Amino acid sequence: MDQVINPLALYGACALGAIGVLLALPRRDSKTPQILGAVIASLAGGIVLLAMGLKAGGLFGIGLSPSVYFYVFALVALGASLRVITHPRPVYAALYFVLSILATAGLFLILSAEFMAFALVIVYAGAILITYLFVIMLATQAPTEDLENALTEYDTAAREPVIATAAGFVLLAVLTTLMFRGVGELPKAPAINGQSLLAEMPRKIESALLAAGSLPSGAKVTFDSSGDAKVDFAARTVEIKLADGGTRMVSLPGDLAVTNTEMVGFNLLRDHPGSIEIAGVILLMAMLGAVVLSRKQVQLDEDAKERHAKLLAAEMAQGVETNP
Amino acid sequence: MMTTLAQAGFPAAMHQLTLAHYLFISGAMFMLGLIGFLTRRNLIIMFLCTELMFQAAGLALVAFSRFHMNMTGQSFVIFIVTVAAAEAAMALALVVLLFRKRESLDAAEWQEMKG
Numbered sequence: 001m002d003q004v005i006n007p008l009a010l011y012g013a014c015a016l017g018a019i020g021v022l023l024a025l026p027r028r029d030s031k032t033p034q035i036l037g038a039v040i041a042s043l044a045g046g047i048v049l050l051a052m053g054l055k056a057g058g059l060f061g062i063g064l065s066p067s068v069y070f071y072v073f074a075l076v077a078l079g080a081s082l083r084v085i086t087h088p089r090p091v092y093a094a095l096y097f098v099l100s101i102l103a104t105a106g107l108f109l110i111l112s113a114e115f116m117a118f119a120l121v122i123v124y125a126g127a128i129l130i131t132y133l134f135v136i137m138l139a140t141q142a143p144t145e146d147l148e149n150a151l152t153e154y155d156t157a158a159r160e161p162v163i164a165t166a167a168g169f170v171l172l173a174v175l176t177t178l179m180f181r182g183v184g185e186l187p188k189a190p191a192i193n194g195q196s197l198l199a200e201m202p203r204k205i206e207s208a209l210l211a212a213g214s215l216p217s218g219a220k221v222t223f224d225s226s227g228d229a230k231v232d233f234a235a236r237t238v239e240i241k242l243a244d245g246g247t248r249m250v251s252l253p254g255d256l257a258v259t260n261t262e263m264v265g266f267n268l269l270r271d272h273p274g275s276i277e278i279a280g281v282i283l284l285m286a287m288l289g290a291v292v293l294s295r296k297q298v299q300l301d302e303d304a305k306e307r308h309a310k311l312l313a314a315e316m317a318q319g320v321e322t323n324p
Numbered sequence: 325m326m327t328t329l330a331q332a333g334f335p336a337a338m339h340q341l342t343l344a345h346y347l348f349i350s351g352a353m354f355m356l357g358l359i360g361f362l363t364r365r366n367l368i369i370m371f372l373c374t375e376l377m378f379q380a381a382g383l384a385l386v387a388f389s390r391f392h393m394n395m396t397g398q399s400f401v402i403f404i405v406t407v408a409a410a411e412a413a414m415a416l417a418l419v420v421l422l423f424r425k426r427e428s429l430d431a432a433e434w435q436e437m438k439g
Binding site: 179188 | 348349376379413
């Protein structure tokens with residue numbers, strides 16, 4: 001663990017973060033402003049990142065630490081997540097959730113997972129968040145005139161904040177201790193040539209050669225029996241069949257490479273074809289369930305009816321008082 | 325050789341120390357989601373916090389995918405997103421149903437359902 005972070009910095013920041021989150025959670029008898037707690041918690045996150053960055057040898061692209069964009073996106077993601085759980089208004093919490101999604105998409109880009117980054121933005125920020133915002137609109141009490149900005153009681157008071165925060169940060173401390181101890185002993189990945197997939201995409205090679213102008217007219221990329229192009233990866237050349245029947249090796253264009261999307265596609269469709277079907281079944285079931293649930297007629301509870309009647313009676317009494 | 329981001333392909337595997345950075349972010353985000361789920365009483369925000377935990381798990385998977393140079397980690401995130409979308413649809417339909425019954429989003433309204 002010593003090679004990843006100074007244990008003192010980690011556990012100190014965990015304790016500081018716990019105090020900060022505790023202060024930032026909404027409480028009814030709040031003496032300190034929530035923003036103070038948020039600042040303390042962000043400070044704790046910053047301390048951990050700084051300590052790890054210094055240990056990895058320099059913060060700004062020097063040594064083994066990730067690029068400076070990593071620190072920007074990480075701080076935005078953690079800060080937005082903190083605001084999601086501490087903001088008393090559900091609409092703002094949902095919007096901060098979008099911010100944390102965008103920051104995570106940025107982290108995915110740094111990890112060169114471009115397809116997942118954009119899929120995350122489209123599905124989460126586009127689809128799921130709209131659903132959330134609709135439900136927030138549908139499921140909030142209409143504000144009365146004199147209490148337009150009033151918050152409901154269950155939004156302003158957290159439930160058992162001390163126990164939950166302590167449990168959460170103890171979990172984080174244990175988790176990071178175990179992870180950081182193990183991570184130093186992980187074997188390095190074998191140096192796989194990620195380009196070996198290129199042989200399976202002869203059409204892509206052909207169009208790249210055409211665009212580069214190195215394919216004579218009438219020539220085609222040769223296939224072997226399994227449909228793969230005959231690519232020599234060491235020399236970056238590929239075998240082509242000329243119009244008169246002879247074969248020749250031509251060099252590949254320099255910028256020809258397998259993209260992340262192609263690699264995900266090959267992995268998904270060739271290695272896990274069955275799981276796509278299962279995902280489809282899950283989505284179908286969710287759709288059917290949502291339709292069945294929303295068609296159901298619901299009667300108001302006895303309690304809720306009673307509350308309604310009381311509210312109505314109070315309003316009537318008030319109306320009588322103000323204009324008799 | 326100048327390559328764009330999309331053409332860069334699969335770059336070299338990252339160092340263990342770099343992996344540790346991503347794992348810390350993932351763990352901290354999961355912990356924030358957990359605290360939110362435990363403390364908040366609004367049903368909608370509780371489900372928002374589960375989404376936060378899903379996202380933290382996805383970040384750890386993508387980081388390990390890059391470290392081990394294995395694309396299966398990224399494929400799995402697609403299924404996480406699928407399950408999150410299905411969960412959002414079902415859970416929010418239930419929330420609307422519960423709200424229509426009690427006119428409140430407070431999770432404590434339903435505490436008589438405990439065993």
